[in-house]
Amino acid sequence: MMIDHEQIPPDVTPNPETMEGYKYIFHGEEEVASLLPTAPEYRVGFKEATRTMFDLLICQRRVFGKCTTIDSVWRWIESQSVLTKEGVETIKEIALSFSLFKLLKRRLCGYQIGEAGHTKTLDFVLNGLISEEGNYVRAFRVIEIELAFLYDFLYTRFDTVGNGYNALTLYLAVSVTVWNIISGAFSRHYHHSNLEQRVHGTDVTHWVTVVLLIIVLVLSFLPATLEKRWDIVDELHSYKQPTRMSAMSDMYGLNRVAKNCWQRAFGQYSLLLGFDYHSWNVLPLLSLGLVDKTRDGQKAGKKIMLTAEIIERVLFGFKESNGQLQDGQSALARNQLLSQFSWSCTLPTHIHKILVWHIGTTIAMDGHLVPRTGDHRVAKTLSDYCAYLVAFFPDMLPGHGYDTQRIFDAVVMEAREGLTGCDTVSSRCEKLTMMVLPSDSSCTILELGGWLGRELRGVVPEVRRWKVLADFWAEFILFLAPSSNAEIHAEKLTAGGEFMTHLWALLTHAGILERPSMTGGVGGGNNGALVHDSPV
Known part of the structure; x- marks a missing residue:
């Protein structure tokens, strides 16, 4: 290659x-x-x-x-x-x-x-x-x-040389047949056989045969989807002409192979909802450290299923930009809002930007927690998913995972201190929008998120606001996907896979292994300093 x-x-x-x-x-x-x-x-x-x-x-x-x-x-x-x-x-x-x-x-x-x-x-x-x-x-x-x-x-033990399950099933079937011939466990003359063995009144030979038959049946039906995928590959390897009995002619099996090869589940996390969560970490203690401790504020929301709507929104922008990754500024420009929100695209790190925009999105959607439109649903899902990666899988994001964890922990503590007495998401959003920013450039992520949310609320009508946010997150999540850390993606396959892993693989096949350096943006020439049109 x-x-x-x-x-x-x-x-x-x-x-x-x-x-x-x-x-x-x-x-x-x-x-x-x-x-x-x-x-x-x-x-x-x-x-x-x-x-x-x-x-x-x-x-x-x-x-x-x-x-x-x-x-x-x-x-x-x-x-x-x-x-x-x-x-x-x-x-x-x-x-x-x-x-x-x-x-x-x-x-x-x-x-x-x-x-x-x-x-x-x-x-x-x-x-x-x-x-x-x-x-x-x-x-x-x-x-x-x-x-x-x-x-x-x-x-797994599957490979292209042969189907391991088929071989094992055949081996057990032959073994059961030979066993039954020898023992005659189901013969009408069985009880006259000298091979009859009883333990506490239980016919051992008979029940061993039954158990072996059950194993054969389970192995015959359990991995049907896996078999179909690899059977097709084996037939293609040999240029074996398909017949009505071949794997390639079984449309029912083909449709099963082509759909839902992973859980298609989106992890979700809302910082303003989960920052006050505290775990007793009993399981890590009982497992002697084999299970990682849950840090303060790490409370995942209910997973939601990936829809075609989200896939289309993310890949549409990629195709329309002719394969150029954008960090959200292009989406703001298309909606004539770049000059107003450019400060939010020039933060010190990409993690700053994820959290600031996540907080701002939550504030902008306050009072509309149940998505009303497709744009609203896309924006909320992708925003909460990016926050979920920051909180639970920081190694999938730009920068070192340890640094990301430290930033997240600091923001959780800021929220606990700054939002004391606010028991609902609505009250927390309102308090953030009322915060007065310091006169210097020492704004916290929480304060910047509050400022952004207040500005986003000013984008009217609501339909336009949801479109801006959906465009931004669909563009930004693809920008975050390139990574040299292949190990974390391979590791997450064991837990059902991540949407970010699929984007990472797609960009690899497009020849995009690194994200571009955005001039004037995060990681650009200004070293992430807030520019002149920032809120401070």
Whole structure:
């Protein structure tokens, strides 16, 4: 992959919709690993070959060493007349997800991403994953299945050589059959057998056979979705022509594979609601430290399900900006509010900005805790989710996780001291909007959030206010997603995955590994100092 972008034949124009010109490895990299690189750059050489399949179908097979690439796999899938149109598209998605999973593994191993920063790579996401029709949900579904493959690779015994569950089930079925033949546990002549064994009146042989049969049945039905995903990959590896009995022809199983490969749950946290929470930390004490302590203020809200509405809002802005990450200033500019709120985009760190805007969003929505419109719902969900990451998973955000924890703990203490006597969210919001800011530049995050909330309340009508906030958070969360900390994303897969992990993987395949330095913004040339149009 280090030289994939250099190996496009002169007569081939890369087409992300058909994957023509994209030599993303699908199968065979193990064989390439045995080849020695050649001079002068000591890389594995590139060759091309053609191959006739089943004497009826001609399928070009691009070979990198002996690797099958995704473009040839897609052409072969499209040539299968047995498959329905829906089946073809679903199987292509699974094949693409499998190739992307192999590419994503490089980040876990610390390898350089050779295709990063190239126009061809960005086009793959903007015009391939996200089609011209704006099928944002489809793009997100491909990433979901990709991360399901990654989870299998890291935390299960599934691989592409064979289906472990099928082999185990077959082994147990044969074992039970042989056992039953020998013991005759269900034969009408069983009780005349010398193998009959009783313990306290219980027929041991009979019940051992029953237990083995139950295990076989459980293993036959429990991992159906996993089997289907890997069965399809195995069939594609061998270019096995689909039949009515093959995995690729089972549309019921294909639909199960393509949906809900993770919990699709958004963690939520509201600082103004949970800052006064105190845990007794009994479980960490009983577990002798194996369970982390819950810090003051760490009270997560009820998780909510990810909707197509949020996916579309986040990816729409990415496509409309032609793949340029923005930190929220572009969203404010589109709504003619950048001059009024530019001070809130030039704070010392990204964590400052998340918390200030989270507090401001909560204040702006006071009295409307139940979302009234789509924009209101998107803004509240993304705001509370970013605050949730600050409180619970700071390593997924820019900066060092320890520094983020310290900032969060300090803001919790500020809230406890400054909002004493306020028992409801409404009263806390009102007190924050009435705070007088100091004359110097020593404003706290809580004070700046109160000022921002008061200014946001002045954006009328409410429909416009919700749109501004939804645009801001949809743009800002994507800006926060690039990260070099691949370990935290792999770790969170075991707990059902995070929305931020899916955005991180999507941007990786777009060749975006780092967030840009925003001039005059957070981390820009002014070192985060408040500029002249700040509230102080």
